[in-house]
Amino acid sequence: MKYKRILLKLSGESLQGGNKNTNIDPAMLEQYAAEIQTVKEQGVELAIVIGGGNIFRGGQADVLGIDRVQGDYMGMLATVVNGMALQSALERHGMYTRLMSGIKMEQVCEPFIRRRAIRHLEKGRIVIFGAGIGNPYFTTDSTASLRAIEVQADVVLKGTRVDGVYSKDPEKFSDAVRYDRLSFQEAYEKNLNIMDMTAFTLCMENKLPIVVFDMNKQGNLLRIAKGEETGTLIS
Numbered sequence: 001m002k003y004k005r006i007l008l009k010l011s012g013e014s015l016q017g018g019n020k021n022t023n024i025d026p027a028m029l030e031q032y033a034a035e036i037q038t039v040k041e042q043g044v045e046l047a048i049v050i051g052g053g054n055i056f057r058g059g060q061a062d063v064l065g066i067d068r069v070q071g072d073y074m075g076m077l078a079t080v081v082n083g084m085a086l087q088s089a090l091e092r093h094g095m096y097t098r099l100m101s102g103i104k105m106e107q108v109c110e111p112f113i114r115r116r117a118i119r120h121l122e123k124g125r126i127v128i129f130g131a132g133i134g135n136p137y138f139t140t141d142s143t144a145s146l147r148a149i150e151v152q153a154d155v156v157l158k159g160t161r162v163d164g165v166y167s168k169d170p171e172k173f174s175d176a177v178r179y180d181r182l183s184f185q186e187a188y189e190k191n192l193n194i195m196d197m198t199a200f201t202l203c204m205e206n207k208l209p210i211v212v213f214d215m216n217k218q219g220n221l222l223r224i225a226k227g228e229e230t231g232t233l234i235s
């Protein structure tokens, strides 16, 4: 395996699948659990950050007359809901997991303690980081970068609906060009939308590679863990 310890970032929206009538599609949970299991079975240590966009985003607060900071906390709680759902799906597949939260809620999950998170990973437990970093004005992408650095992950794998980074939005422009590899500098200069700036800068400054890939294509996660060229590698 190319990577021994991976931080996988999944968006909240991806849990919806094609089904806009529900926040969490059981088929997506099942699919993700199966993909994650294939990597886990190879002895790879896995931490996961999942977003909350399928339930609530801080950016939606304004139109509802809700204060931004309040909205951000609502978004963070949404990530815990998704984390709990994913945790159950992984456990159904027989994997050992821990959900650690950036906001204390001890009846539901452990508080995030860096040393303890590393210990869980060493023991082969999948650690899901919920509630972002616990602060408003951040995103789960920033959470993914920060937690990856904290637990010394080898890479951040950003699961998306597209198979890598393109010169422009491939869902809108047919002449968009896909990149196999990029340096942080190139990605920055070309202003490519890989992660928000905070998240991107954290990775760049700490030399933490990012792979953007299509999480919905069967076998992709394992392919990347093995070091096969899938998606776009930013390093």
Ligand code: UDP
Pocket: 010, 011, 012, 013, 050, 051, 052, 053, 054, 056, 057, 058, 059, 071, 072, 073, 074, 075, 076, 078, 079, 131, 132, 133, 134, 135, 136, 137, 138, 139, 140, 141, 143
């Ligand atoms: N959020 C936050 N601080 C964090 C992480 C998340 O305030 O450290 C809030 C933010 O409002 C964000 C929401 O949680 O809009 C949901 O996360 P995100 O939008 O990143 O989820 P995704 O789009 O990946 O599903």
